[in-house]
Amino acid sequence: MTSTDLQGFSLTRHWRDAPTGTEIEYWLATEAGPRKVVLTSRRSVAFVAARHRAAVEAHLAAMPGVQLRELELRNFQQEVVLGVYATHFRQIGRLARALQAQGIPLLEADVRPHDRYLMERFITAGVRVEGGRAEGATLVDCKLSPAPEFRPVLKVVSLDIETSQHEGLYSIALDGTSERVVFMLGEPPPEPDEPMDFSLVYCPSRKAMIEQLNDWFERNDPDVLIGWNVVQFDLRVLQKTANDCGVPLLLGRERRPIEWRTHPGKQGYLFAPTPGRIVLDGIEALRAAVWSFPSFSLENVSQTLLGEGKAIGDEYDKMAEIERRYQHDKPALALYNIRDCELVLRIFEKAKLLQFMMERAQVTGLQADHFGGSIAAFSHHYLPRMHRLGYVAPNVGEIESKAYPGGYVMDSKPGFYDSVVVLDYKSLYPSIIRTFLVDPVGLVEGSNAGDPTGLIHGPQETVFSRDRHCLPQIVTTLWHARDEAKRAKNEPLSQALKLLMNSFAGVLGASECRFFNPKLVSAVTLRGHEMMKLTREFVEERGYEAIYGDTDSIFIWLRRTHTNEEAHAVAARLAADINDWWARTLREEQGLQSFLEIEVDTHYKKFFMPTIRGSEVGSKKRYAGLSVDAAGKEEMVYRGLEMARSDWTPLARQFQEGLLSRIFQGEPYKAFVTDYARATLAGAKDDLLIYRKRLRHRLDDYLVNVPPQVRAARIADEHNARVGRTQQYQKGGWIQYVMTRNGPEPLETRHSRIDYEHYLTRQLQPIADAILQPMGESFAALTTSQRELFEPGSP
Template sequence: MQYQDGFLISRHSRDIGDRTELVFWVQTPSGPAKLLVHGEKPVFFVAQDSASEAERLLTNAAISFTQKTLTLKNFDYKPVAGFYFSTISASTRAARELLVEGIDALESDVRLADRYLMERFICGGLTFAGEAVQRKGYIEYRNVKAKASDYTTLLSRVSLDIECSEKGVLYSIGLDSDVDSRVIMVGDTPANADETPWIDWVPNELELLKGLNSWFEAYDPDVVVGWSVVDFDFRLLVKRAAFNQIDLRLGRGNEKAHWRDSSNSRQGFITLPGRVVIDGIDGLKSATYSFRSWSLESVSQNMFGEGKAIDNPYDRMDSINRMFREDKVALATYNLQDCVLVNRIFQETHLMEYLIQRSRLTGIELDRIGGSVAAFTNLYLPRLHRAGFVAPTLASENWIASPGGYVMDSKPGLYDSVLVLDFKSLYPSIIRTFLIDPLGLIEGLHTPDESETVPGFRGGIFHREKHFLPSLIENLWQARDEAKRQGEKAFSQAIKIIMNSFYGVLGSSGCRFFDHRLASSITMRGHEIMKMTRELIEAQGYEVIYGDTDSTFVSLGKQYSNDDADAIGNALVEHINAWWTKHLTDEYQISSALEIEYETHYQKFLMPTIRGQDTGSKKRYAGLVDKDGERRIVYKGLETVRTDWTPLAQEFQQTLYQRVFDGEDIEEYVRNTVEDTLHGHNHDKLIYRKRLRRKLSDYEKNVPPHVKAARKADLRNEKLGRSLQYQHGGWIEYVITVNGAEPLEALESPYDYQHYVDKQLKPIADGILPFIGKRFDELAMPQLGLF
């Protein structure tokens, strides 16, 4: 058998008769391949002192298994036995039987396909060999042997979007890819159809779905993308296929699509064997993108300055219905535009490259949303096994919270020349420096010789030699530095997110390796480092006005040029890093991976008070950066960067702060903004937009304004015979009227302009005006004439 490379697209496991089957679809240099592995045995582990009882229980339950004595131990240092099963269903049932009797089936929740891959350290790329059988459009390999490789490849992609009636009847399906872009449209073929060769005309919905099946068979994409593509497009496609009594055969090898509802039925999952489906919204969120609104129109406008003109759902529905009746070519154009926009977003953000690199680093699926715990497990579990241990069972009932990140009480004021010094990846560097690690904790607690351990917090003790996480982070750190040097932004971002997630994983009760001594030894060490760093800075004669997790804000006491401020910042960095290197060597005999960097010089800086108090706020500030010809104000935690404030408040804050920072007069601007608002000149800026995070019926006490607006909107929808839009959450746009909150789509009362002055303009102004000796209430008074 000859070995060849492939990149993993999808993984599945199932029982076939009395044995298991693993199916791995991969993309190879010669095209797609289906890898079959038969007879892998599911396994879990039981403490040796409970093995006899477990054996008796499973025998009585008539579950077939094989037990093996192993050299592995659990985290209590007790030897364990392995229980092996011929099928996944037998393993699942056995674990359930033991759980009822209070016996831990360690690692019983690890999926068979995941275990096969992780134990071979396969992360995305693999090398495989097997008996080849040519199939239509792909090669099937049986009796496969596989191992890890660094192979990667580009994956073909199609953007999919549907248009339908308000009752969910399909009108058209848009598909945009590098090899073919078209719309399949229900309708009679027009006489001038040759002018729109990119439209396939079909007589009815059944033929539309058949056309979709044919398109996937013909063009065979690796990845399907879209906007809410799973919970809207595929959910409806599956429903309409069932109605038309046709299988959606969108998987490779003409395999059927499989739909699964989550336990709460509010989210669904689509499986297309041999392909992966990625929702643009979820993908961007996993890459830490953030937008005021996640509608395709809003994100497109934000990124490209273009989108679609109709954003109200009922205006959009009316327009789509009209186009379907009167101008189907226009509807097809509209449909395809959605597909093109999604592909442009993926292209602009390098999202696909990011997801591929994330998979290469951690082994998690391309479409896995979040996945920090899974990524950590994939990387850590096989190393743990080779060290002679099995992982503990998830046990959240004894969960003890760990302290959060360090946040210093701020010193409110309007400052000249403030420097920001940041510790580079503080928590990962603490893990590296102080050797914090799940295995290291277990080994450290069982090591009596203090010279072989490093102390943590809350009883945590870490072995100096027996650990994996510090070296894992060091390798990622080096890979990120190299990626940054090579300009590989997607790779660098993937590494950063993964590396920074490790603390969150260890501090999460949803992770099997959670131990409060681990998380506390990270955060409490962070507190210690930040406090000591503040002392080092203030010993140099400068004032620390704020500190937050890994950032320290230093007031230089007067205005400095950029060059002079840079010199001070670089000198402080050199002093602090040298001090920590020497201190950690002398105190703990460990090498420091701590590295503070000089980040920013703010020529003007505002640290506001908590609204209505004299106490300084936290995680809220604004600063003016003026360097290399670029002049900008950076906002953190203020109204400008928050989605629950109106455009009026945001525009007012940006202009007001710019004028204060530049020393310009602000009195006329404040007064004019108030008067314009009171006279109704700012209607388009008075819209609140807020998300309903629960079902509408769940809001019973203290009903907030956006919920009242949503209820009014759906009351009107009900009267008009429309579907109710807000019962299960979503976004609502509303304004405050003299009769309270009213939805923008069902506005009945006059605006309450005074509300916007008191609740939107005044709080903004009160955050900065007192620092220049002015009061909003005085400036907002109307100008008195002479007579």
């Protein structure tokens, strides 16, 4: 039996050294169900400069199965390299360490076999399987090739657990398949439970719960496991419970265990590779898709996206209520447990997270549950193309890490403006790479060219080849794919392509990347500086004024009030003229085709650029405006101001929004300021006084500088310890507190009177003065009488 013309989508990948060579294992989702593909007796490869042949051969006597081969490849120093071929991948690692002790680099020794096999065949996630033989349900020694259009329907399960406050397992809920179930610790009640739309299975022990869970996964066989903090909490607790009970946790396909790994640079952070199944955490998936929330708690995200949530109460009420339900009303606990599973499923559906993660896998070449990974994605695309140009990649650290220029940020001109338009360069850094042919191999070729004629000269004396490069073609392919995705209204694919393209310049500037080179990334960023300065000159030659610019956007004051139609027409003309100028200039002066494209972003009917607090210098990355689109729809926009920042109180954010919107709309604002101050002092806005801040370190790490949130957290946990509750903040987290006359106090145990003067002087006054001073007003002048007349309210 053969597997001719079977298409699959890569779920997981793995390698292991077997007696006959390295074996590579891929689990695929196909239209016919899951399939395991095993490639046997694979040889691993790395590269070394030919001048080190003798030193390498001295180690080979102790490494049977390792051979050297002459190749037509060079390193970035233009030296000929030899291929080091090994029966086992671990031999490559041992040789690399031995040579490193002699100061000899073994190149590409860290590229894992399952990744190299895919990248050298230009396979990302979609796979065509041909030939080979079938051994049961396993396909052995097939030929794999790209199938970029294939997308299967994946079988998804949402998992959630409930525990005691000390992580004692109470229940496990599973939703998303036809067998919706909650496994509950305890004996069944004498009277049958009320009918529910899921099964409630009582288990006499936690060992039995784990065994039931193992059987459920084998029976239902999902492709994807999702949850909320599912790796760091749910799966971790399940694994600990299984270990304590002396029973294996077998959630992988073929009843295999999770292959736990720890993060090398993030203490306590776990990875949970699970054979044959993708594990997606909702929080990580949202962040990967560039969703932003003040809090990524399931309650907050579900309320924001779905308009509903868990609504059990705060963290203490929740634990108490879980305990009460477990002791007295297990069906109610089961309902709460599976409700969390349902919310996660609906969030994934609403935000199209599974589609995004699948498209991201197809675009990047990374496993779908590999979050982050911009460097790995770059390498997946770059290495095979570089090899075909005759080069092997350098190792990480070959070039010393040092600073390089970032994006261009123009000095701002603070104040209030009418009719400001914003033009934005579309995918600025990718377009620079395409236009000016910025590329690691191109830089090597240009730097070593005997004849400089025809080379492209860039910033910091960089020179690039016009015809030997890889990255511009990669960007071009992704660019066209994104345009097609946008035409097809495939937003998850469009977003994945955009994020990958925009990551490339950052990858070149990351010291952890094997292609890191400050000159290389500067050839992108400094070209961006030059472009923004020339764009500013172009705009001002037309009689307009550039009042601010940031990386790829320029803010242009039209110098007089324009109607919305007039402003959009001016902006469109400017964009067209700038694009024509780039195309003509680059063609005539350098013989380059321009892929630089500036477009109309926004028209601000009213615009405000503040000063840096306490000075007359214009701020950067902070502004507000009343935008109007081409159809006339208005929207208040805040960037970097207190209104857009979660570390300011709701009192400050609502005040700033109210004041600016009144000024932008030409409405009276003085009474608003005085009334807001009066209401604050009277205690009418006490529900808006809450600070919510993150504790980024353990509490005991704060020794010298102890900020208010840490003081509040220590008070809260001292109180928790006194009343026998779990301490919430010892390892960090988020704390909510208010400022009282006795300093910061957490919401859990506030007893002092509110310090209203703090909120007036530290929250409202800085915001008000930044807005009012350009108009000759001040917060103190408007509110002094309020403080004299009003005695601060009671707690």
